[in-house]
Amino acid sequence: MTNHVETSFSEDLYDRLLNLYPRAFQQQFGEEMRFVFSEVLREAEAASGVWGVAVVWRRTLADALVSIITQHLNDQEGHATMKNHLADLVMENKVFGWIALATGLLLLIPLVAMQFNSGVNWSTGDFVVMGALLFITGSIFVLTARRVDRAHWGLVAFVVAAGFLYLWAELAVGVFLTWGS
Amino acid sequence: MNFQLSQSEFYILLSLAIKRRHGYDIMKQVEADTAGQVQLGPGTLYGSIKRLAESALIEEVAGDDRRRKYYALTEEGRRSLASELSRYDDALTLARQHDLLQQFGLARQRQ
Incomplete structure (x- = not known):
């Protein structure tokens, strides 16, 4: 039960992380990425418990940091959208x-x-x-x-x-x- | 062909050369093919898939599980992978000619 709670907390957190990608990228791949993350997470948790979850997060954060920046730099439209989102959010x-x-x-x-x-x-x-x-x-x-x-x-x-x-x-x-x- | 394949993209194409796959399957195949040396996170995986699809090297295809997106190589993708493999083959032949594999301690691993 505890493990299930940890997994769903991680999935919720990952959903928030997905929001940082350009909107078009989220729409195109967000659901798949969440699916992949969930499978990796469950596999790691089954094999190594909380330690496995920690390892997945270490890799995921490094991966997300690089890929979020890359996708925003690649996506001019997304870049403009992110700036607008940021401007709205600041207020x-x-x-x-x-x-x-x-x-x-x-x-x-x-x-x-x-x-x-x-x-x-x-x-x-x-x-x-x-x-x-x-x-x-x-x-x-x-x-x-x-x-x-x-x-x-x-x-x-x-x-x-x-x-x-x-x-x-x-x-x-x-x-x-x-x-x- | 001006498209420069990154390491991740090369291994993704290689995994799709065997059969069509969904994202998680690609990730696991790349990890197995590289003995865990290349571990793709979801962001890198789908960033690469996006770039490869935009360059028409791969395409989305129907698969067994309707909830997932499956990808397959296009003809252009096959040509690109063949060209990349040919480049590696040439480099390996050259390294063998100069006994470089032995010199770098790679000969036994590769035989």
């Missing part, structure tokens, strides 16, 4: 839910990496700080973007991303201050 409060989801997905990367690579060793505090940093960064972008013209969103994203990277570097190793370990 709605549910965008904070998406930021939280994206934060959770990004935190899965070190969490899964820790299982395979002893060089990655994050404490609970590291996850909390990075989670807060990611969520706050996303929220600052949204709140700022709502107040400026869309033509300047790229600049806002650049400044916010630069601020995020600076804070990350400062917390990790220290740049000008002594926050780093």
